[in-house]
Amino acid sequence: MRYIIILFRFIILGYSLPAAAFTYYVSPLGDDAQAGTTVSTAWRTIGRVNAATLLPGDRVLFEGGQTFAGSIDLGRNAGTPDRPLVVGSYGRQAAVIASGTSFGLYAYNSAGVEVRHLVFRGDGRSVNTEQGVNFYIDTPDTHLQYLRLDSLEVSGYHYNGIIVGSWSGTSGYADVHITNCQAHANGEGGIVSYAEALAAHHNWYVGNCQAFDNAGLPDVTYTNTGSGIVMSGIDGVLVEKCEAYHNGWLNANQSGGPVGIWGYCCNNLVIQHCESHHNSSGTRHDGGGFDLDGGCTNSILQYNYSHHNGGPGYLLAQYYGAPPMHDLTVRYNVSEDDARQYSQGAIQVWSSGASGGIQRALIHNNTVVVTPPADGSQPKALLIMSDAFSDLLLRNNVLVTAGGLPVLSTASTTSLRLEANCYWNATQLRLDWAGTTYADLGSWRAATGQEQLADGRATGVSADPKLASADPTLAPTPGSPIQGAGLNLRAEFNVSPGPQDFVGNPTPTKTSPSNIGAIETLAAPLPVVLTEFTAVQAGTAALLSWRTASEQNNAYFAVEGSPDGIVFKRLGLVAGHGTSTLAHPYQYRDTALVRAATGAVYYRLQQVDTNGRVTYSPTRVLTPVVALGTRAGAAGPVLQLYPNPAQPQELVVVEGPAGTRVHVLTVRGQLVASAVVAASGQASLCLTTLTPGLYIVQCGQQRAKLTVN
Incomplete structure (x- = not known):
């Protein structure tokens, strides 16, 4: 009897062990009839992958640097958070999935999946007919765990580059990370989530992603198209260190437009440390940088940089039929030359009144600078387009316009308070207040009761804030009237301003003065005086040379390069000389970027001091000779x-x-x-x-x- 019990225990133990996981390799030199479990027995086609039954822990790896025609259809194949199903590349380069007119990758009602280090290419937004990378749920009461989409480049699809969504009540995905991805040259959008119900998805992270050149769909008029990054239907989502640019110019919806980075129907959405620029719209609406839209609750826009967008830099909007929208914060952001089209506002608020309108929104410590646009329109630093909001508070914001543009324009004055803001236009201050225009802060304050606290204290500044125009942070310089002129939100209203300002300085304690604007300190003198910076061709390399006249706490220079002058990547580091009053020459040879170039190459220096402060040099352009600038197989120079x-x-x-x-x-x-x-x-x-x-x-x-x- 003893032996029988021991045997039974071994049988139970055997059944509790997970099945062995396999790694399958795919190579153009492979054979679909082989096992696929080693490089030498690799499969050859995506079709063989789609025919396989993949189990938790399995990996499918395509040969890096090679191109595979077709679409990856995972079907219901899935893994688990502990034993994910992985699809990726082997080798140093990413494999290319050339899906033509079809989708790049599709997974249906499955999770526990990682998709990493792959390039998905469609035939172009006007030729392709599908999504790029698409995860979708439509079964009731389904709550799937764990998705990782990392280091993907997705382009040329008719609809979206990366889309994760559900459409069955509260069914959704949880624990989703989308990181280090690029979604560009798609039609409908870049990186997108959606759901039928509020809070169907949970606990998402989107970081270090780029969405650009997503044009919009000129034949779609019932909804907006052409956004960069859009989050919807999520309870708990952080979007940070992302960039969206040159999106949305073909949007054809007359009732609304796209935005670079935004969310709607989300709870606890935080968008921070992102940059959104040169976005636009094909119609008279939106085309801006950032947006908290209909149905957003307990959500924050902070530490972002918006610039040169056609529409608002920062938008709060409650659309018709939207669920409740409340408890929103827009703080320590910078907007530079936004609202370039259609007389919109750099900071803009609009509410349809749906579900009570916008309730409890605090916009504080932002810096806004607007100059006249080329189209002759009249953008505003702050535009309140409607009523249907309650407890809309604007405090400690720098609002600057040039050339006689309005600083403030509002259609409604009910439940709106402006306190301790800086209003400035060097030509003539213009405050448009519900049909009446005021030309100075004092008369506006006396007539409206704005910029005045309940105890009678006058607030607000109407003076040149003396911002450092050469510094992208637009920090105040010595002698700025906004230094210490803000309201201390902790002391006055028991409101936390958050942990830091736009550049990472700590926010004021309860007993410290507060600045007006996005920076709580003055602009420091430049740590390095750069007297020369050149880029010339030296054989098959680019030779970068620069010289400093003096240095203060100079830790190092980071050399950055770009093939388009917009997106720069770090090429190498050159150590600095700390603190020195002597002139010092520097050089750096680039052999990688310039050899791969098919046209001009752009270089700049990022100078980093010992305290972490960063400044940038001017950009230098190198046009390679024909031997370096001719594309392989091309008939002539690019x-x-x-x-x-x-x-x-x-x-x-x-x-x-x-x-x-x-x-x-x-x-x-x-x-x-x-x-x-x-x-x-x-x-x-x-x-x-x-x-x-x-x-x-x-x-x-x-x-x-x-x-x-």
Whole structure:
């Protein structure tokens, strides 16, 4: 009997062990008839992967640097949080999934999945008919755990690059991370979530992602299209260190438009440390940087940088039919030259009144600067478009316009308080208050009771805030009247302002003075005086040289490069000399970026001091010779522009095939300049009629981006 019991125990133990996990390899040199479990017995096609039954813990790895035609259909294959099913690449490079007109990857009612280090390519938004990477639930009462989407590049799909959603009541995904991903050149949008019910999804993180060149769909008029990153239907989501730019210009919805980074129908949504710029809309609505939209509750926009968007930098909007929207905070953000289209506001509030409208919103310690746009419209630093809100409070904000633009415009004055803000226009202050215009702070305060506390204390400043215009943080400089002129939110209202300001300084204690604006300290003197910075070609390398006249606490220089002048990546580090009053020369040789270039290459220096403070050099442009700038297999040199970025007063030289015509287009396709390439292979473009912004230069079948600063 004793032996029988021992045998039974071994049988039970055997059944409790998990099944062995396998790694399957896929290579263009493989064979679908083989086992696939080693590199030498690899499968060959995506079709073989789709035919396999994959179990928790299994991995499917495609050979890096190779291209595989088809779509990955995981079906209901799934893993678990402890034993995820992994799809990725082997080798140093990412494999390319070329899905043509179909989807890139689809998973249906499954989770416990990791998709990593892959490139998904559709045939283009006007040719492809599907989503890129798509996870979807439609079974009732289904709550799936664990998704990891990391280091993916998804482009060329008709709809969205990455989309995770559910449509069955409260069914949804929990514990979702989307990190280090790029979603670009798609039609409907970049990175998107959605759900049928509020709070269907839980506990999401989206970090270090980029969404750009997602145009929108010109044939869709019933909803907005062309956003960068959109979160919806989630309870608990953090979006940070992401960038969205040049999205939305083909949106065709007349009732609303896209936004760079935003959310709706979310609880506890936090968007922080992100940058959103050069987004637009094909219609008269939106096209801005950041947005907390209908149905958002207990949500925060903080430490973000919005600039040069067609629409608002920061928007609060409650759409028709939306669920309740309440307890919102917009703090320590910077907006620089937003609202470039259709007379919108850099900070803008609109409410339909649905479900009680917008309730309890605090907008504090933001810095807004707006200059006149090229289209002649009248943007405002602050625009309140409607009523249907309650307890809307604006405190400690810097609101600056130029050229006579309105600083403030509001259609409603009910349940709206403005306290301790700085209002400034060097030409003439203009405060539009429910049909009446005031030209100075004192008369507006006396007539409306704004900028005055309950105990009778007058607040607010109407003076030049003396911001450091060369510093992207727009920090106040010595002598600024906004220093110490803000209200201490802890002491006055028992409201926590959060842990830090826009650049990471701690927020004031209960007994400390508060600045007005996004920075709680003054702009410090530059730690390094840069006297020279050049980029020249040296054989097959780019030689960067720079010189400093003096250095203070200089830890190092980070050399950054970019193929388009917009997105820069770190190439290497060069140690500094600490603190020195002597001149010091520096050099750095780039052999990687310049060799891979198909056109101009952009370089800049990031100087980092011992305290972590960061400043940037001007950008330098290197146009490689034909031997470096010719694309493999191309008939001739690639389209090249220099200088790029350029100033409005400069001539831009275009290199292209002789006799061809060069066109300069806005991002919406409007022709603004043209020239003919001479026999020398060059054409000169005069930029004196162009306003700062992003343009497309087209020569024959080739196109390149041109930035006018």
